[in-house]
Amino acid sequence: DSGVTQTPKHLITATGQRVTLRCSPRSGDLSVYWYQQSLDQGLQFLIQYYNGEERAKGNILERFSAQQFPDLHSELNLSSLELGDSALYFCASSPRLGVYEQYFGPGTRLTVT
Amino acid sequence: GQNIDQPTEMTATEGAIVQINCTYQTSGFNGLFWYQQHAGEAPTFLSYNVLDGLEEKGRFSSFLSRSKGYSYLLLKELQMKDSASYLCAVNNGGSQGNLIFGKGTKLSVKP
Numbered sequence: 559d560s561g562v563t564q565t566p567k568h569l570i571t572a573t574g575q576r577v578t579l580r581c582s583p584r585s586g587d588l589s590v591y592w593y594q595q596s597l598d599q600g601l602q603f604l605i606q607y608y609n610g611e612e613r614a615k616g617n618i619l620e621r622f623s624a625q626q627f628p629d630l631h632s633e634l635n636l637s638s639l640e641l642g643d644s645a646l647y648f649c650a651s652s653p654r655l656g657v658y659e660q661y662f663g664p665g666t667r668l669t670v671t
Numbered sequence: 672g673q674n675i676d677q678p679t680e681m682t683a684t685e686g687a688i689v690q691i692n693c694t695y696q697t698s699g700f701n702g703l704f705w706y707q708q709h710a711g712e713a714p715t716f717l718s719y720n721v722l723d724g725l726e727e728k729g730r731f732s733s734f735l736s737r738s739k740g741y742s743y744l745l746l747k748e749l750q751m752k753d754s755a756s757y758l759c760a761v762n763n764g765g766s767q768g769n770l771i772f773g774k775g776t777k778l779s780v781k782p
Contacts, residue, residue: 560713567677592767601714605720608709614767629768648713657702657762660770662713 561585562663564649570669576637583630583651589613590632591652591660592624595646607632608655639670647662673697675773677759682779683749691757691776692743699764703745705733706758714758717744725750746778754780 559595561584571577582659583590592604603616614639621639625631636643646667674696683689695703701722706714707729720726720735720742744757757779760770 560715562713562714593772599770601760603769603771607771608767614769619756646711652768655767657768659716659719660768662715664713667736 560661560663562649562651562661563620564647564666565662566651566666567654567664568667568669570590570671571639572671573639573641574669575639576635577668579636579647579668580636581632581634581649581651581663583632583649584661585663587651587653587656588630589652589658590626591650592618592632592634593648593650594645595633595648596642601648604634613655636668641670645669673761673771675759675771677757677773677776679774680777680779681724681777682781683746685749685751685780687749688745689749689778690745691759691778693742693744693759693773695740695742695759695761697761697763697771697778700737701762701764702731702762703735703742704762705731705742706760706772707778708756708758717757719735746772749780751780751782754778 563582602645604618606614646665649663704715710713718733756775758775759773
């Protein structure tokens, strides 16, 4: 158990819908990362927050957005969902900015039908 | 662009030694990580190299050559539970810590 929690574990929804994925980092960790993992693409970095502020963006679609709240939990919002958005979404946390080991949550499996 | 290459699949025998290679071409470099991921589960940290050379941690070792853009993960005394995907990831020099992952190498350990 990494100490990172994610909810829900599974999510099934239809195309065009909007969903919110939630992540709570390890106690004391200020930095949160979101990744998408699909079968053919591997783990793709989406976005990073540190202490409430966006710090880095990867291959995140404009239909996706995220935020980190004062209690340091983070939410990833996915809208106008398409079949291709079906994937495992992982959240990871690390203690500070910089290059540190990242601790991954169990992931949310999103299926868009 | 950013490119990280690993073999897609490997097979090895229980008790043996296996080496998983990773080559990278990135705009910058600030460290290389290896993660283990069992099917459907979260990646877990195995090792971190930022300087050239070998880092040993129990049955697992990781090597880095920055001049060659090359790393390998060495697994000794293989056990059935080592069957998993092994992900090579690079921090490309950004101070934020985000990682670029390879697609992973699926290792199957056979009796």
